[in-house]
Amino acid sequence: xxxxxxxxxxxxxxxxxxxxxxxxxxxxxxxxxxxxxxxxxxxxxxxxxxxxxxxxxxxxxxxxxxxxxxxxxxxxxxxxxxxxxxxxxxxxxxxxxxxxxxxxxxxxxxxxxxxxxxxxxxxxxxxxxxxxxxxxxxxxxxxxxxxxxxxxxxxxxxxxxxxxxxxxxxxxxxxxxxxxxxxxxxxxxxxxxxxxxxxxxxxxxxxxxxxxxxxxxxxxxxxxxxxxxxxxxxxxxxxxxxxxxxxxxxxxxxxxxxxxxxxxxxxxxxxxxxxxxxxxxxxxxxxxxxxxxxxxxxxxxxxxxxxxxxxxxxxxxxxxxxxxxxxxxxxxxxxxxxxxxxxxxxxxxxxxxxxxxxxxxxxxxxxxxxxxxxxxxxxxxxxxxxxxxxxxxxxxxxxxxxxxxxxxxxxxxxxxxxxxxxxxxxxxxxxxxxxxxxxxxxxxxxxxxxxxxxxxxxxxxxxxxxxxxxxxxxxxxxxxxxxxxxxxxxxxxxxxxxxxxxxxxxxxxxxxxxxxxxxxxxxxxxxxxxxxxxxxxxxxxxxxxxxxxxxxxxxxxxxxxxxxxxxxxxxxxxxxxxxxxxxxxxxxxxxxxxxxxxxxxx
Amino acid sequence: xxxxxxxxxxxxxxxxxxxxxxxxxxxxxxxxxxxxxxxxxxxxxxxxxxxxxxxxxxxxxxxxxxxxxxxxxxxxxxxxxxxxxxxxxxxxxxxxxxxxxxxxxxxxxxxxxxxxxxxxxxxxxxxxx
Numbered sequence: 171x172x173x174x175x176x177x178x179x180x181x182x183x184x185x186x187x188x189x190x191x192x193x194x195x196x197x198x199x200x201x202x203x204x205x206x207x208x209x210x211x212x213x214x215x216x217x218x219x220x221x222x223x224x225x226x227x228x229x230x231x232x233x234x235x236x237x238x239x240x241x242x243x244x245x246x247x248x249x250x251x252x253x254x255x256x257x258x259x260x261x262x263x264x265x266x267x268x269x270x271x272x273x274x275x276x277x278x279x280x281x282x283x284x285x286x287x288x289x290x291x292x293x294x295x296x297x298x299x300x301x302x303x304x305x306x307x308x309x310x311x312x313x314x315x316x317x318x319x320x321x322x323x324x325x326x327x328x329x330x331x332x333x334x335x336x337x338x339x340x341x342x343x344x345x346x347x348x349x350x351x352x353x354x355x356x357x358x359x360x361x362x363x364x365x366x367x368x369x370x371x372x373x374x375x376x377x378x379x380x381x382x383x384x385x386x387x388x389x390x391x392x393x394x395x396x397x398x399x400x401x402x403x404x405x406x407x408x409x410x411x412x413x414x415x416x417x418x419x420x421x422x423x424x425x426x427x428x429x430x431x432x433x434x435x436x437x438x439x440x441x442x443x444x445x446x447x448x449x450x451x452x453x454x455x456x457x458x459x460x461x462x463x464x465x466x467x468x469x470x471x472x473x474x475x476x477x478x479x480x481x482x483x484x485x486x487x488x489x490x491x492x493x494x495x496x497x498x499x500x501x502x503x504x505x506x507x508x509x510x511x512x513x514x515x516x517x518x519x520x521x522x523x524x525x526x527x528x529x530x531x532x533x534x535x536x537x538x539x540x541x542x543x544x545x546x547x548x549x550x551x552x553x554x555x556x557x558x559x560x561x562x563x564x565x566x567x568x569x570x571x572x573x574x575x576x577x578x579x580x581x582x583x584x585x586x587x588x589x590x591x592x593x594x595x596x597x598x599x600x601x602x603x604x605x606x607x608x609x610x611x612x613x614x615x616x617x618x619x620x621x622x623x624x625x626x627x628x629x630x631x632x633x634x635x636x637x638x639x640x641x642x643x644x645x646x647x648x649x650x651x652x653x654x655x656x657x658x659x660x661x662x663x664x665x666x667x668x669x670x671x672x673x674x675x676x677x678x679x680x681x682x683x684x685x686x687x688x689x690x691x692x693x694x695x696x697x698x699x700x701x702x703x704x705x706x707x708x709x710x711x712x713x714x715x716x717x718x719x720x721x722x723x724x725x726x727x728x729x730x731x732x733x734x735x736x737x738x739x740x741x742x743x744x745x746x747x748x749x750x751x752x753x754x755x756x757x758x759x760x761x762x763x764x765x766x767x768x769x770x771x772x
Numbered sequence: 773x774x775x776x777x778x779x780x781x782x783x784x785x786x787x788x789x790x791x792x793x794x795x796x797x798x799x800x801x802x803x804x805x806x807x808x809x810x811x812x813x814x815x816x817x818x819x820x821x822x823x824x825x826x827x828x829x830x831x832x833x834x835x836x837x838x839x840x841x842x843x844x845x846x847x848x849x850x851x852x853x854x855x856x857x858x859x860x861x862x863x864x865x866x867x868x869x870x871x872x873x874x875x876x877x878x879x880x881x882x883x884x885x886x887x888x889x890x891x892x893x894x895x896x897x898x899x900x901x
Contacts, residue, residue, distance in 0.1 A: 555832060558861040559787060562883035566793035573887045575800045598883060 200389060206274040207385040211328040212281050213264045216257060219325045223288055224254045226314060233310060234299060242298065249291050257284050278329065285322075285332045289339020292318050297343030301351065312359075315340055316366075323370055327377035334371045341367050433532075436512070440529040444469050444485060447528065456512075456535055458505035469531070474501040474509060488518045489526055499536070511537045550608055557601055565594045603735040607718060610742045617660040617746055621770050624696050625652045627661065628687055631668035635676070639685070644676040649686035655696045657767040659747045667743055670736040671700045671763050678704035678761075695749070695766035703760040707753065715753065716741040740765070774825075778897040782824035784809045784841065785859075786833045793886050794828070802890025812836040820850045826877070826897060827851075831860035831867075842874060855900055857893065859884065 227250035235243040264270070264277055292315060300311055319337045326333035341363050348360030430437040436453035438446055446464045454461055457472055464471070473481050477500050484495060494517040502510045512533040519528040568591035570576055572584070579587070609615045632646050639646050657664075675685040679702045686701045707715060718738045744751045749767040756762045781804050785791050791808045798804045807822045809815045812833050819827060827845070829838040838858055845851040855877035860867070868879050878896035880889070 555861045558882050559790070562861070563787070563789035563793060565883050566790070566797070566886045570793065570796055570800070570886045573801070575887075576796070 202271060202274065203389050204382065204385045205278070206271040207388070208328040208381060209274045209277050209281070210270065211381065211385075212326065212332065213261060213277070215325045215328075216261050216281075216284075219285075219288060219322075220254050220257045220261070222318070222321055222325075223250060223257075223291070226318060227251075227254075227291075230295065230311070230314060233307065234303075239299075239302075246291075246295055246298070249294065253284075253287050253291050257288070260284055278332075281329075282332050282335055285326060285336040286339050289322070289336035292340040293343035296340070297347055300344065300347050312344075315344055319366070319370060323374050323377070327374050328381045330371060330374040330378040333374040337367055337370055436531075436533040436535075438464075438469065438531045438533070440469050440531055442489070442526050442528070453533070456504075456510070456533070457502065472502050474503055477501055484516065488516060488529060492518050492520050492524065492526060494518070502533070509537075510535050511540055546608075550605065553601055554605055558598070561594060561598050561601070565591060565598065568594060600735075603739060606739050607735050607742070610739065610746070615746070617663060619658050619660050619747065621656055621658050622661050622664075624655045624657055624689055624698060624767075627664055627668065628652055628689060628698065631665055631672060632687065634665070635669055635672040638673055639676045642676045642679065643681040644679045644683050644685055646672060646676075646685050646687060649688040649701065652687075652689045653691075655689065655691070656770040657696055657747075658770050659749075659767055660743075663743050664747070667740045667765060668698070670740050671765075674736060674763070675700050675702040675704070678702060680704070691769065692766055694769055696769045697764050697766045699762050699764035701756050701760060701762045703756070703758075706755060706759065706761055716751070773898050774900055776825070778804065778825050778894050780805045780807075780822065780824040781826055781828060781893070782807045782809065782815075782819050782822050783828040784812055784815045784833070784838070785828075785830040786810055786812070787830070790830075790882075794889065797886030797889045798893075801887060802893070804890065812838075812841045815841055816845060816848060816851055819845070819854070820848075824854065826893065827854050827856045828880075828893075829856055829858050831858055839871070839874060842876070846875070855897070857896055 227247065231243055231247040231250075235247075260280055267273065267277070270277070296311065296315055300308060303311065319340050322333050322336045322340075326336055345360050345363040345367075348356045348363065351357070351360075430450050433450060434452055436456045437450040438453055439448040441447050446467055446469055449461050449464050453464070457464075470478055470481060480500070484498065488495065494515065496515040498514040498516065499511055500514055502512050504510060513536045514531055514533045516532075517530045518526045519530065521527050568587050571579060571587045572591055606615075628648065629652070632648065635646060672685065672687075679685055683703050688699045688701065690697050690699075716737050718735055741751050744765045744767070747767055749765055751763075751765040753761055753763045781798055783791065783794055783798075783806060785794065785808065788810070791810070795806050795808055798806045807818065807824065809818045813836055829841060831838040833841075838860070842856055842858075845854065845856065856875075858871050858876050858879045859882060860871075860879060861882040871879055877900060880892055884892070
């Protein structure tokens with residue numbers, strides 16, 4: 171009992187939904203399209219209507235003409251022929267029409283008129299001829315009318331109002347004639363005519379409904395089939411795309427697995443609870459454990475105890491932020507007890523629900539690198555202090571002797587102390603250059619930029635380097651006017667750049683040569699240039715002239731001195747001040763070194 | 773600029789060679805009177821006794837470095853007003869900035885030129901209020 175109720179209930183539900191689906195399908199049919207189909211159906215049947223009317227009309231004419239009112243019969247026949255011709259023309263026009271769908275209501279109206287005309291032509295026969303005919307002929311005509319009215323049902327069934335018009339055209343006059351005949355039997359027959367009419371129209375109405383829903387279903391089905399095909403095509407396309415995507419994912423998955431497996435860095439996949447899910451070969455080598463010893467165990471096994479708190483903190487951060495963290499330096503114990511410092515990048519993998527499903531940890535042993543950095547720092551500090559301090563004593567002593575404040579010394583001894591002082595100074599310059607380039611390249615140099623006048627700087631550099639030039643028997647001169655210009659730069663560092671360029675020019679100028687300094691505008695920049703008359707820059711050397719420890723040839727280095735770092739320092743300093751530096755051949759021989767800085771307005 | 777010329781210098785330095793060069797430079801080139809202190813822990817007493825116009829401190833010394841000594845001098849009334857010039861091999865910008873904020877009158881970087889040292893000191897002296 172219970173069971174059947176449930177079943178019934180379910181069935182009813184199913185039925186309702188099926189009906190709903192059907193209704194929806196029917197609604198998919200375009201009403202205009204359905205009407206057009208019904209009109210087409212009516213026109214397709216029209217040849218039957220025309221043919222039947224013409225043939226029946228011909229027989230009736232033949233039957234009636236010999237006996238009664240010959241002219242009237244012929245006129246009626248002419249009407250039948252006219253109807254047939256008119257209806258044929260209408261049919262022809264319909265088939266020639268290009269827009270049968272849009273104009274369907276019009277064609278239906280025309281057909282209605284034609285059907286009424288058709289019916290009325292028979293009605294005319296009934297109204298005019300029936301009363302004066304013999305009994306046999308009356309039976310013949312009655313039979314003809316009944317037949318014509320019945321034939322109209324299938325012919326006009328696609329639209330019951332048209333059938334109603336047609337049948338009314340036939341039966342209306344006939345009904346009137348029978349009713350007014352004066353004979354009781356005929357009156358009784360007349361009363362049956364409307365009944366016959368109503369039944370026929372009712373049948374036509376039912377048929378119209380059937381046709382109508384048939385056409386609607388046909389259209390709905392067509393639409394459905396169309397949708398279905400489109401859906402199928404789309405599905406197929408998506409299937410192809412999906413397959414392609416799957417292949418790509420698979421390929422990139424393989425690639426990723428390869429990357430992880432063959433990577434020189436340790437890669438560990440961790441579960442959200444912090445246990446190791448997978449490790450690569452590099453991790454095994456780095457920590458000295460086999461993969462099987464690590465997988466399933468806690469990651470903390472690879473973290474030094476004093477870093478456990480930090481590990482927990484990072485782990486919580488990963489769970490909440492769900493973002494990658496890079497540059498974590500953590501000390502990790504190896505299996506043999508040796509501690510490593512590794513730099514880790516940890517990346518949580520997040521699913522669609524934004525839950526962390528795994529964490530990928532990538533670690534790189536930076537122990538040696540940190541040690542190297544520490545040693546470099548120590549070395550730099552040693553250079554800075556431990557070398558400068560003795561040099562201070564050496565240079566200081568020699569300067570005191572050479573300056574004559576200690577009294578006169580023997581000429582040859584004096585020459586030697588000058589050599590000693592000059593070379594101590596070279597050693598100091600080299601140390602300073604090395605410290606400078608190290609500081610610049612490690613980003614530790616701090617510039618103190620100010621808005622300053624370039625022309626003043628140029629004049630100052632000329633004064634400061636005058637003595638150096640004299641040593642090489644070279645004089646520095648400004649070329650033309652030095653206009654008043656301002657730049658935003660570090661004064662001391664810019665002076666260092668100028669000193670480097672001037673001393674280079676002096677070193678590589680011929681004895682008695684003149685080095686010229688010019689200042690000019692170059693677009694939005696100020697360009698300061700140092701022009702020499704040296705032998706020019708050899709082709710092979712041009713590309714690396716601003717590199718470290720570079721000089722055109724080592725003989726010159728020994729002769730002239732210099733660390734080979736001067737131009738490298740200049741380039742980096744100028745670039746730190748948002749400028750640029752370069753060189754070009756000087757017309758008439760020699761080289762021009764220049765640098766540009768953004769011009770400031772006063 | 774102080775009214776009197778710069779004359780008496782007290783120099784705190786642990787390196788004997790540099791002591792000698794500075795002494796010669798200031799005495800011979802600069803014609804100044806110099807007192808050299810090797811042990812920074814004795815420096816304050818020596819300074820108080822010598823009454824220098826200006827104190828030169830080496831930055832890096834064992835036992836007590838220059839900046840520490842300088843801070844101690846600032847706490848003592850007999851030395852707190854004296855102008856102090858640091859002489860240092862560490863000439864990085866942040867270091868020099870730090871000395872300026874401590875209230876140093878000036879800095880001279882190692883290696884310095886003994887020929888020019890007296891002039892450098894006089895320039896710093898001249899710039900004092």
